[in-house]
Amino acid sequence: MIADQGLAAATAIALTFMLAGFVKGIVGMGLPTVAMSLLAVFFPPAQAAAILVIPSLVTNVWQLLAGPQFITVAKRFGTMMAAVVVGTFFGIGIITGDSVAATNAVLGAVLAIYGLMGLFTVRLNVLPGWEPWLSPIVGLMTGVLSGATGVFAVPAVLYFSALKLERDDLIQTLGLSFTVSTIALGAALGARGVFRMDVALASLLALIPTVIGMAAGQWLRQQLQPEVFRRWFLASLVALGIYMLVRAAF
Numbered sequence: 001m002i003a004d005q006g007l008a009a010a011t012a013i014a015l016t017f018m019l020a021g022f023v024k025g026i027v028g029m030g031l032p033t034v035a036m037s038l039l040a041v042f043f044p045p046a047q048a049a050a051i052l053v054i055p056s057l058v059t060n061v062w063q064l065l066a067g068p069q070f071i072t073v074a075k076r077f078g079t080m081m082a083a084v085v086v087g088t089f090f091g092i093g094i095i096t097g098d099s100v101a102a103t104n105a106v107l108g109a110v111l112a113i114y115g116l117m118g119l120f121t122v123r124l125n126v127l128p129g130w131e132p133w134l135s136p137i138v139g140l141m142t143g144v145l146s147g148a149t150g151v152f153a154v155p156a157v158l159y160f161s162a163l164k165l166e167r168d169d170l171i172q173t174l175g176l177s178f179t180v181s182t183i184a185l186g187a188a189l190g191a192r193g194v195f196r197m198d199v200a201l202a203s204l205l206a207l208i209p210t211v212i213g214m215a216a217g218q219w220l221r222q223q224l225q226p227e228v229f230r231r232w233f234l235a236s237l238v239a240l241g242i243y244m245l246v247r248a249a250f
Helices: 001-025 030-044 045-065 068-078 078-095 100-117 128-149 156-162 168-191 198-205 207-221 226-249
Strands: none
Touching: 001 030, 001 045, 001 226, 030 045, 030 100, 030 226, 045 078, 045 100, 045 156, 045 168, 045 198, 045 207, 068 078, 068 168, 078 100, 078 168, 078 226, 100 128, 100 226, 128 156, 128 168, 128 226, 156 168, 198 207
């Protein structure tokens, strides 16, 4: 129980979500990635994912509704979002299983791969005729990894980038994908009995440092080059992912 862990747990949660919100405020994404990578150091991965649910949901709904093309985006990626939900329920057995080391290894690998692909600016291209059948496949893969690790970015972000979406459409599409992923993750964790009342309360309270961090990040975004911060952020993910892999192995 989180309540039994006292001040140390509350401090870890507050600092984690302030940093995660700060990153999202600067680069427009990364809240689940930062939150899961740090919370998994202090809490079992399933509990960490459950704490993530409410801050992630609120910030992503905000991002989703901010754009003008919600209906268009929802229709275009409807089959992908349905596949995300199915995949999440398939993958949830990993994060809620008995092997914390295996879960941390999967999460570490996802973080390291995501960071490396971002650092080396891997560019993919999807031909227009591929989208109808490729979207559900990418959605299923994203859902499985989301259920297994609590991180929603891989491979969805790479896929959306490969579609060459306009900036506003990309932001709103990411908001849709992350919102659906968060709801599916919360439902799957609830079905497994992980999203209990004390965890839900901790998740709700985590909104406060998240909003503070986002506000600070949005302010700082006006003061520095976001690309510089993005590269430091991705390099940190690679280092943390490798650390989690090594820790899981030994």
